[in-house]
Amino acid sequence: MEREGTKRQPLHTAEVKHWDAFLFLVRIFRFLLIILGLYKKGQKNALALETVHHQQKFKNLPAAFEKTRILHLSDLHIDGMPELLKILKKQLREIGPVDFCVFTGDYGVSPLKSEDPNHPMVSDMKEILECIDSTHPPIGILGNHDSAHTVSLFNELGIKMLVNQKLQFEKDGEVLQFVGTDDVHYFYGPQSLKCLEHCQEHFTVGLIHSPELFDFAAEAGVDFYLAGHTHGGQIRFFNRPLITHLDRGKQYSAGNWKYRQMKGHTSVGVGTSGIPVRYGVNPQILVHQLIREES
Numbered sequence: 521m522e523r524e525g526t527k528r529q530p531l532h533t534a535e536v537k538h539w540d541a542f543l544f545l546v547r548i549f550r551f552l553l554i555i556l557g558l559y560k561k562g563q564k565n566a567l568a569l570e571t572v573h574h575q576q577k578f579k580n581l582p583a584a585f586e587k588t589r590i591l592h593l594s595d596l597h598i599d600g601m602p603e604l605l606k607i608l609k610k611q612l613r614e615i616g617p618v619d620f621c622v623f624t625g626d627y628g629v630s631p632l633k634s635e636d637p638n639h640p641m642v643s644d645m646k647e648i649l650e651c652i653d654s655t656h657p658p659i660g661i662l663g664n665h666d667s668a669h670t671v672s673l674f675n676e677l678g679i680k681m682l683v684n685q686k687l688q689f690e691k692d693g694e695v696l697q698f699v700g701t702d703d704v705h706y707f708y709g710p711q712s713l714k715c716l717e718h719c720q721e722h723f724t725v726g727l728i729h730s731p732e733l734f735d736f737a738a739e740a741g742v743d744f745y746l747a748g749h750t751h752g753g754q755i756r757f758f759n760r761p762l763i764t765h766l767d768r769g770k771q772y773s774a775g776n777w778k779y780r781q782m783k784g785h786t787s788v789g790v791g792t793s794g795i796p797v798r799y800g801v802n803p804q805i806l807v808h809q810l811i812r813e814e815s
């Protein structure tokens with residue numbers, strides 16, 4: 521699909537959205553921000569990274585995984601704002617030990633065009649990983665800005681890249697399972713739904729770049745759905761996102777949410793794309809702590 525330039529979203533078979541037309545509008549918008557004197561403030565907001573902690577309660581969390589801490593990083597777009605890397609590294613060092621670290625896609629703005637281990641994005645990721653103190657190896661998935669080359673390069677860095685795959689961890693005879701899909705916003709394929717099958721057999725954390733599979737994942741038995749993609753709109757007016765880049769599930773474009781029995785969190789992301797500015801939604805590093813909820 522990537523080679524042929526085919527883009528497909530869930531429930532759609534035709535090609536969707538023209539990125540070039542969108543980028544043209546972005547350039548006009550950037551010009552307006554400069555004219556209005558708002559651009560520098562937006563850049564400052566985009567660097568105001570904060571770490572946000574959430575307690576996520578589940579009735580069916582296995583006892584062995586009580587108080588599990590998951591560091592959740594999304595939409596780093598690390599080549600979009602070079603100044604952000606230093607700030608991100610400092611805050612990651614301050615977080616301390618976590619049990620798991622998950623990346624929900626969009627590592628850069630420009631997709632990797634080859635499997636070049638000397639690409640700056642690979643060395644930036646290496647530096648980021650050195651600042652993370654995780655018991656288990658980091659887990660990653662692809663976003664719509666990532667090419668297939670990312671998979672082998674990041675696997676080499678020690679990130680377990682899940683492309684329509686499951687990964688299980690066992691503790692005291694109990695299992696915590698991660699399921700990670702390929703990007704479903706531009707590169708949706710039925711394999712993404714296939715890999716979600718039988719999730720109800722274990723407590724499952726779903727890693728899916730966008731929240732657009734919310735109903736499919738809940739049906740399949742995912743317990744906790746972690747996503748990104750939207751940047752929380754990146755620009756919000758009256759606390760509403762200007763653009764979500766979602767074809768469905770727009771109501772789950774930022775923060776904690778719930779659909780039927782499944783809980784979810786859509787990260788507002790670390791980086792920016794389009795224009796390196798944010799208004800009304802600052803970047804976030806997330807730490808989710810899983811807690812057993814007494815029935």
Ligand SMILES: [Fe+2]
Nearest residue numbers: 595626749793
């Ligand atoms: Fe993104």
